[in-house]
Amino acid sequence: MTTIYEGMFLIDNAAVREDWNAAKTIITGTLEKHGATIHTARRWDERRLAYPIKKRNRATFLLTYFEIPGENVPAMRREFELNDTVLRNLQIAVDAIPESETELAQAELSDDFVVPAPPEDDAVDEKPSEEGEESSEDGEKAKAEGDEKKSEGESSEEKPSEETKAEADDETKQKEGAAASEEN
Amino acid sequence: MAIKGKFGRRGNQRNRRTCDDQPLDYKDVETLEKFLTAYGQIQGRRRTGYVAKCQRDLKLAIKRARFLGLMPFVG
Incomplete structure (x- = not known):
C-alpha cells in the first residue's frame, strides 16, 4: 500500500551553488530508486538555520510530495542519512497534496525560473x-x-x-x- | 489544600481556542514563534489557550521545525 508523504530536505548550499538541478536530482533520484512516485518537488526556501547543522549556517530547503510503499521507507531514510549533500530530511504522511503546491512546482519547471545564488556565509566560522x-x-x-x-x-x-x-x-x-x- | 479559582486549574474552558480554522504547520515559523517563551520553551495550555488536541499539534509542529533548524531548541 502506498501512502502520500511530504518530504522536506535540507540541501548543502555548496551543491546548490554548483547546480540546482543536479542537487535536486540527488533527492528525486534516490526517491525513485526506492520505488517512489514523485508528484511535486520544488525549492521551498533558502534561509539561515537556527543552529549549525553539519557545520553549515545556511541551507536550501526542498519540499516534495511523493507516494512510496511503506516497506521502502526505512531504507530510503537511511540512504538520505548517509548522503553528505542532504543535511537533514523529514518525511511525514499527509492526507492529500495541497492545491497550491502543484502550481508552485510547475512555476519552478518554467524556463523563466532562476534559482537565486545562496549567500557565501553558509560555513560555520x-x-x-x-x-x-x-x-x-x-x-x-x-x-x-x-x-x-x-x-x-x-x-x-x-x-x-x-x-x-x-x-x-x-x-x-x-x-x-x-x-x-x-x-x- | 491548594485554593483553586472560580474556573479551576485550567481556567475558563469556554474561552478555549482551537486550530480548526488555521491548522498548525511546521513550515509556518512566524506563527509558531508566538507560542514560545523568551528562552525558546513551548508555552503551556494556560498561556496558548489551545484545546488539548491543538496543543499536541502545536508541540509536534514546533518539534518538527526545531529538527529542521527552522526554530531554536534554546534561546
Whole structure:
C-alpha cells in the first residue's frame, strides 16, 4: 500500500551553488530508486538555520510530495542519512497534496525560473581560533604599550635626576667659589 | 489544600481556542514563534489557550521545525 508523504530536505548550499538541478536530482533520484512516485518537488526556501547543522549556517530547503510503499521507507531514510549533500530530511504522511503546491512546482519547471545564488556565509566560522589570535594580538599590543610607558617613565625619571645632579654641581661650585673668596 | 479559582486549574474552558480554522504547520515559523517563551520553551495550555488536541499539534509542529533548524531548541 502506498501512502502520500511530504518530504522536506535540507540541501548543502555548496551543491546548490554548483547546480540546482543536479542537487535536486540527488533527492528525486534516490526517491525513485526506492520505488517512489514523485508528484511535486520544488525549492521551498533558502534561509539561515537556527543552529549549525553539519557545520553549515545556511541551507536550501526542498519540499516534495511523493507516494512510496511503506516497506521502502526505512531504507530510503537511511540512504538520505548517509548522503553528505542532504543535511537533514523529514518525511511525514499527509492526507492529500495541497492545491497550491502543484502550481508552485510547475512555476519552478518554467524556463523563466532562476534559482537565486545562496549567500557565501553558509560555513560555520571557527570562532575560538580567531578569538585566540585576537587575544594574542591584543596581548602583544598591551605589551608594546606597557614597554612604551616604561621607557617614557624611565626617561621622565632620568631627566629630574640629571637636573638635580647639575644643580648639585652648581651649588658645590658656588660654595667652593665663596670659600676661595673668604680665604683671599 | 491548594485554593483553586472560580474556573479551576485550567481556567475558563469556554474561552478555549482551537486550530480548526488555521491548522498548525511546521513550515509556518512566524506563527509558531508566538507560542514560545523568551528562552525558546513551548508555552503551556494556560498561556496558548489551545484545546488539548491543538496543543499536541502545536508541540509536534514546533518539534518538527526545531529538527529542521527552522526554530531554536534554546534561546
